[in-house]
Amino acid sequence: MASIHNIGAIFRRELKAYFQSAVAYVFMVVFLVLTGFLTFSVARFYERGVADLAPFFFWHPWVYLLLVPAATMSLWAEERRSGTVELLLTMPITMTEAILGKFFAAWLFITIGVVLTFPIVITAAYLGSPDMGVVLSAYFGSILLAGAYVAVGMLTSSMSRSQVIGFVLGLLGCLLLLLAGWEPITGFFVRWAPDWLVRAIASFSFMPHYDAMQRGVIDLQDIAYYVSVMGLMIFATHIVLDNRKSA
Template sequence: MAPAFAVFKREIASYFATPLAYVFLVIFLVLATSLTFYMGSFFERGQADLQAFFNFLPWLYLFLVPALSMRLWADERKSGTIELLLTLPLAVGHAVVGKFLASWAFCAVGLLLAFPLVIAVSVLGTPDYGVIIASALGALLLSGAFLAIGSAMSALTRNQVIAFVLTATVCFLITASGTSLVTGAFANWAPTAVVEFVSGFSALTHFANLQRGIIDARDVLYFGSLIIGFLLITALIVDLKKAE
């Protein structure tokens, strides 16, 4: 795994070598907190929890995560560095995992920087820390799943904008399949089993489960298999399309 760690280190350094990291973190924190306080009615709800924060997170991730993942492979292809990278003695899998973990760690840093909200609720009341931890885990898994999808989409093209749009679309589809908009469209005519299946496919449903404070193996498995599945797809695409 040493080569994967080398790739991880390089990626992290490259985030902070450009304004990308700072812009991303600032925008993420500003949006996340303003959504929490203004649209989430943090104070008006009068409850010492972070529901207001976590409820908006999937929709925030929907366009911020693709912005983070779009360069993962598209940039390597465009600048030709993929040839440098993949002729070094490392497996494609190492490069895929190293890059993914770097972007995931970066997302985790963003989430971690929102911790003043935890302080705020513990000053205002006595929050259920279990719920907060489970929700944070859910957010982390959600961002991981989005990043894995983004990594695969980025490997498909040398154009970062295309990678962004593809990722946002796929992430939207797996998020929205749990909203009443989609389940409602099925509910009128389809058997309950189908509605359950469509909704069970949704990242939102599984995220909501974790938000209730229950860490269920099925929810973790759902995100875990999304991450692993899309990383395998990434490795496959990189290997097949590296020369184009």
């Protein structure tokens, strides 16, 4: 069975690698500047005159779309390009432990960025009295969404030695999951696919699950959805690496 100790060792190395390179700082600064700009300048946080964080959380899926695949693209592609994957996978650990260690490190890394947006909560609390329950639920949903993005990005990173391919495929994968329920996408299927299939595709979308938590509703079904997306992507990463690690 997976050992916490081994997962922990991989996790710590991976997290440290983020902060040892410029990636961490560039990511954090861009993430904070971008969410700040979109919230205050584009969504007109002050002019709305409502002390809630809806305009802030509205942008998260879109900012993640760009930044999460950038943060995950190196997870496996770089290991494969530099040959360290051979070192890593001949250490006394299982592939699952290596994958989980990397996944949790990347997820925590994004989560640190999300948590660093706390001044906006302070701002809203200073200006009015936002419902803190809703704010916490929205943060929780946003972090779960980030985890799903990380899992997709990790899968696409494992597919080739090229980080660029990992990034582009990751972005595409996340975009598809984000928009799966959107009319132009379902419209594409509705003409020829049976009704149940259209509904199944639409139900893969991140959006309805994200929206529910933005309204302060934490439903076990939504959590189960995110956990299954992550589990599925982790499983798929395992299969891809089994087949392609040395190629």
